[in-house]
Amino acid sequence: MHYEGSCHCGEVRFNVDVDLSRPITCNCSYCQRRGSILAFTPEENFELEQGEDKLTEYRFNTRQIAHSFCSVCGMQSFARAAAPDGTKMVAVNVRCLEGVDIESLKPTQVDGRSR
Numbered sequence: 001m002h003y004e005g006s007c008h009c010g011e012v013r014f015n016v017d018v019d020l021s022r023p024i025t026c027n028c029s030y031c032q033r034r035g036s037i038l039a040f041t042p043e044e045n046f047e048l049e050q051g052e053d054k055l056t057e058y059r060f061n062t063r064q065i066a067h068s069f070c071s072v073c074g075m076q077s078f079a080r081a082a083a084p085d086g087t088k089m090v091a092v093n094v095r096c097l098e099g100v101d102i103e104s105l106k107p108t109q110v111d112g113r114s115r
């Protein structure tokens with residue numbers, strides 16, 4: 001499915017093809033605080049339309065995941081990372097996509113805290 005997404009203030013905008021049938025939440029120290037629902041897609045399915053210059057990057061722990069958030073409104077709408085096989089992936093914050101019925105999603109909780 002194709003979606004439009006953005007941060008809160010609209011400086012960061014993107015469109016993405018992503019499958020929302022298996023979204024996740026995560027209990028790691030970062031995701032637990034943030035409370036986002038994530039869905040993953042290969043980077044070629046993700047197009048940042050605007051806002052690259054507004055993005056601030058945050059990395060922690062193994063520093064493998066580039067958490068990108070808007071420096072104006074603070075919203076993190078996506079993150080970039082490589083899958084174990086090296087494929088460049090984008091983790092989209094499903095809550096930042098337009099036209100998604102959040103209540104209909106059944107996210108699987110990933111135990112990121114133990115990794």
Ligand SMILES: [Zn+2]
Nearest residue numbers: 007009070073
């Ligand atoms: Zn913003």
